[in-house]
Amino acid sequence: MSAHESVIIPKKELPANIVKLGWALTVIGLVLVVLSYVTDAQRAGFNNIIGFTFLASVAVGAVFFIALEYIAGAVWSTPFRRVLEFLGMLLIPVVLLAIPIFMNFHDLYHWTHADVVANDKVLQSKSPYLNEQFFTIRFVIYIVIWSLFYFIFRHNSLKQDQDSDQKRTKKNIALAAAFIPLLAISISLFSIDWLMSLEPHWFSTMFGVYYFTGSILTALAVTTYFVVVLSEKGYFFKGINENHYYSFGALLFGLLSFWAYIAFSQFMLIWYANLPEENFWFIARWQNGWEYVSVAIVLLHFWIPYFMLVSRPSKMKPRTLKQSAAILIAAHFLDMYWLVMPTYSASPVLSYYELAFPVLSIGVIIVLFAMQAKKYNLVPVGDPKLQRGIDFTL
Amino acid sequence: MEKKLYSITAIYSYPNDIIRAAKTVRDAGYKKFDVHTPYPIHGLDGAMGLKETKLGFVTLAAAIVGAAGMISFASWVAVVDYPQVIGGKPYWSWPAFVPVTYEIAVLLAVLGTVGAMIAFFFKFPNISHPLHDTPYMKKVSADKFGVSIQADDEQFDEKKVRELLKSAGGEVEAVYYSEEFLTFKPQTFDPKFIVLLAGIALATSAGGYLYFNKVLYLPPFDWMMMQPKVNPQTMSEFYADGFGMRLPVAGTVARGFIPYPYALGAKADSVGKFLVNPLLPTKTTLDLGKKKYFTYCSPCHGNFGNGDSRMNGQFPNPPTLHSDKVRTWPDGAIFHTITVGQNVMPSYQYQISREERWAIVNYIRTLQRAYNAKESDLQ
CATH class of the missing domain: 1.20.5 (Single alpha-helices involved in coiled-coils or other helix-helix interfaces)
Structure with missing residues (x-):
């Protein structure tokens, strides 16, 4: 279609300093995690939930975007789909991070105590759903659904690099159609299981959507960050331009506005009805210093990136994109902290316990990405939509 | 009618050709030219070298006006004009204003954008253009792509333009217009x-x-509301004195009702000895008394009769029921106080039946006993 020569850079190791940074963060993170589990297993466990749900956000969000690209027939994102396919590999550390939580289950989840449930009518009536056996079974089901689809998508995409078979794209489109409804249900229930049940008396029908939106926003922010950083260093292909950047910026902008809409709706309905069985959750997050964390989330997760990305030229600027993506990643960590930690302590706490899992997560993301970038093409060279994606104009 | 040259146009068959033609025209240095296509073509604005539109600023301004206007209007209504306590919240409850503020901002942004587009960019009410009703316009609004270089461009030269467009592979044609056509005024x-x-x-x-x-x-369906009966507190057209609610006939007593013989002013301790408690302190009467005590007495006297009001100081707190005075009163004195009231305490004889009042007396006795338990009670 296009006359100009496209220069694709299919395979290349990541810059050595990025890989080194990834390993250093992973090692430091692991040391801190071990240290925190040795000193205070309960506090480490709550932080483990934060790191676990964060990595699950990135992994599942990435698989969601792979499916979305196939089902929507998106063209502009095809050259960058490999980034998402690499990020989906985080499903493995997600499973690994769940193990220490299961080992400290009784310290973290109130409803696992048989004596508490016996004296609590509400928990009794919830116990057909909230019991340890069913919880574990559900977790296995979620992981099976996500990884099954992820590995098929990935397998088809990687094989296509060699045989350029267009049928593989068609297969993935059909799979994506089946996957998206399953994902919507499974990730909602996942957030209810792992985050909402920390306060087993509390309930919000918005919660699943809240976590889902935050997840796909974070996965997109991580992808954007990788794409911008690596393109600046000459990866992917020559001729990446403002049209591609604008698409990332517009999608980030749309999703962060949608996140704000969902978050505010959840808050406003509970605030307006003011029922004691619902409002205590927000009251706990509006006292003893948690109010500052709440305001920080509103600013970092919405207002600051909103104004950074609101104008058309700013969505095209790689620097703005990189900064707002970094802010959104940090904001999602803060969001998970805000969801989990009020159960542990009445006022915000910050020590090496809280730093261990963010450091580890960032390190693991970089290391896993680098390991796969070494082995596979960074651009899906066999994809029929690739050339159109490279030539994409708004 | 004198015809003037408006522009030289060229028709192309494929979107890629029109993008190439637009680039050629731009690179040749023409400023006053336009491209017409039946549908939007990606990348065309870049090929034409168009500057970014300023319309976004109109949208932003309209959205800010909408948001600021709506939040001030909602605040003025809720705080100044019609203050109402809703759900125990302060008058200025900003989260409730957010949805409507957001929606008015979006509405004004959309209307402002469309309005500005029509007024400034389409130059309303001007509705005529030299390209209207030309074969060129018919083609480009169906299945062809066209470029038109205007005659008033600084470096316009008919021959050169024709050559340029032809070299880009187009079907070249000139468009003429008459002044009369352009000065046509809409009859709006x-x-x-x-x-x-x-x-x-x-x-x-x-x-x-x-x-x-x-x-x-x-007529409205009001036949359930408008019945030919006298409602409480309303006037009667039937009785001569106009009262809808009737007084008992002199010298009669209603069934199941024993008139209370003592006046409001009578001292509790003086009349109390004439009244005898007809109820035994059984489980049934104590349960009844407890229920009624919690409904009627506990708001002021407190859950255990300590005089620790639950009304947060809205009424003066009554003295405790565990004082020696109340404890040594006969049952009848407490009954009399409930019946006719005392100081700021109103009479309760219309809210609480006679039986229930005696049951409350029994319950108060239980509370007093609990607070001053003897050694023997503990065994």
């Missing part, structure tokens, strides 16, 4: 037309009013 503001519009508006609204309010009129 013709007085006759305005009068006609106003007449139609008047006729339809009057017809609608008559049809819905006179022809189709149905």
